[in-house]
Amino acid sequence: MTKSIVTSFTALAASFVLSGCLTMAPDNERPQVAIEKNFGQQPEAPHASLTLEAWQDFFPDDNARRVIQEALQSNTDLRIALARMSEVEGRYQIQREALFPSVQSEVSQTRTKNSANVFTIPGVDSIQDVYSASVGLTSYELDLFGRVRSLSDSALAQYLSSTEAARSVRLSVISQTANAYYSWVSANRSLNLAEKTLHSRQESLDLIQKRLDTGIASELDLAQAQASLATVRAQKAQFERAHAAAKSALELLIGKPLSQVRLDQQQLQLNEMALDLPDSISSEVLLSRPDVLSAEQSLYAANANIGAARAAFFPSISITGQYGYSSTEFDNLFDSESNTWSFIPSIRIPIFNNGLQANLDIAQAQQERLIAEYEKAVQQAFAEVYQLMTNRTTYSGELEANRSLVKAQSKRLKLAEAKYKAGLASYLEVLNAQQDKFTAEQALLETERAQLANVISLYKALGGGDKAVVLSQQPHNDEPQGDSEGSSGETE
Structure with a gap:
């Protein structure tokens, strides 16, 4: 029963979003x-x-x-x-x-020098490179x-x-x-x-x-x-x-x-x-x-x-998502093992707000x-x-x-x-x-x-x-x- 209600609500919300x-x-x-x-x-x-x-x-x-x-x-x-x-x-x-959803892409390189006092091998400095490429959806509000x-x-x-x-x-x-x-x-x-x-x-x-x-x-x-x-x-x-x-x-x-x-x-x-x-x-x-x-x-x-x-006065739902790749080596940046993604839905429900x-x-x-x-x-x-x-x-x-x-x-x-x-x-x-x-x-x-x-x-x-x-x-x-x-x- 609960599953049926959720399915119906989802379909109704989708129709609102699509029709606008x-x-x-x-x-x-x-x-x-x-x-x-x-x-x-x-x-x-x-x-x-x-x-x-x-x-x-x-x-x-x-x-x-x-x-x-x-x-x-x-x-x-x-x-x-x-x-x-x-x-x-x-x-x-x-x-x-x-x-409309705001979609943006990003390609970046991060180089980090770690302290020799906290690295696993004492007395040895470590410099680490991280390469990433992603496409993201920035806090899109479903206009229900x-x-x-x-x-x-x-x-x-x-x-x-x-x-x-x-x-x-x-x-x-x-x-x-x-x-x-x-x-x-x-x-x-x-x-x-x-x-x-x-x-x-x-x-x-x-x-x-x-x-x-x-x-x-x-x-x-x-x-x-x-x-x-x-x-x-x-x-x-x-x-x-x-x-x-x-x-x-x-x-x-x-x-x-x-x-x-x-x-x-x-x-x-x-x-x-x-x-x-x-x-x-x-x-x-x-x-x-x-x-x-x-x-x-x-x-x-x-x-x-x-x-x-x-x-x-009604609840609002926002979605933030990202899909991309991240690796310490540029050569294998786009390998399947380097795949990353995130999906962050959020709902705001006003309770006391004069x-x-x-x-x-x-x-x-x-x-x-x-x-x-x-x-x-x-x-x-x-x-x-x-x-x-x-x-x-x-x-x-x-x-x-x-x-x-x-x-x-x-x-x-x-x-x-x-x-x-x-x-x-x-x-x-x-x-x-x-x-x-x-x-x-x-x-x-x-x-x-x-x-x-x-x-x-x-x-x-x-x-x-x-x-x-x-x-x-x-x-x-x-x-x-x-x-x-x-x-x-x-x-x-």
Whole structure:
């Protein structure tokens, strides 16, 4: 009876070892997060997927692509993230090796001099050589309860989390650099507008001075023209500071002066970028964002740590073995008489160890924390995309209104100048028209820049990056999974 029980237990243990499927970790399931099911105006028919172009195709401006590439090569945050990813990958490789027996071979020679006072023949020194060759199995743990498997799964999930974290940093660098570049271009355009307006005000002042000299204009007209010129000069100084700040921010991101980047000066303009999105998008697409995927993999790592902590309560069996040859003569080292072997099984049975329960409590607390962090990541992603998509629907109307305003103010200025020259209006009416036109032009430039920044931020918020990607509803996985296209393509 006892022999039958032992045989059955041995067969069961062997099946566990061979299958490697036993684990005490909780199932990997995505937490359900309370958010709206879709973005947009058609809740009954949301699109479950959408395609985003690679950033090299998304940005139509050669200059923008060039500065982004510079930033990706030199950005310190990205270098830190990539180095951290490589570090975690190394830890995973080390932990994974514990799943397999470690076999090593050794060939050695030992020469020993024995004391003449203890040797069998007094007064005679003895030097003895021992040659040995062996192959050994070093303390291999039979993973009966999945402890080693769980630790390996945890290390894998941590590595996948680090790859998604690096991808998230990379997307942030792309988005920040693009926005910084277009902010610099917009500041350059605002400065050019101020210089053009200043030149126009100077011409107006010169004209008023001539009219005053001929008795047509008044001292009041001259004073008003001088005040208008001083106002624009002050505004130009503000634009110069904004331009310098935008240039400094861009240079900080690319890691070098702009003078060292080959830019086409003819393309320093705000190019429209189209982000073709359906009217209604399923919020499931957010599950493909790298920050959400990173939080998900961190949660899977915590689940695996719980499995390892639970398995530690059960006995563990380790095996150490060695087979080889040993002889005092090298010539007969591999003779059958020189054969040696050893087999050392050991079993560890925890009896009183409060630390095991503490480790399990820690692992479960980490799981609870990471569930909350995953829910927070999804909620933040939804809030970000929702706001950006709401902004997207309003900018087109604002741009159209500002363009109409600039046209109307330009027409108003022409009429005011004509009335003033005909003596039908005071110069104050011209000054008011000039200032209102300048303000409208500034507002148009700012709206164009803000609309462009919103498109770039929405592209990043939806997970656009190095490769064209299809964002779609993700299945609920039971094993740690990585976004293979994102994990490999985004972090090269």
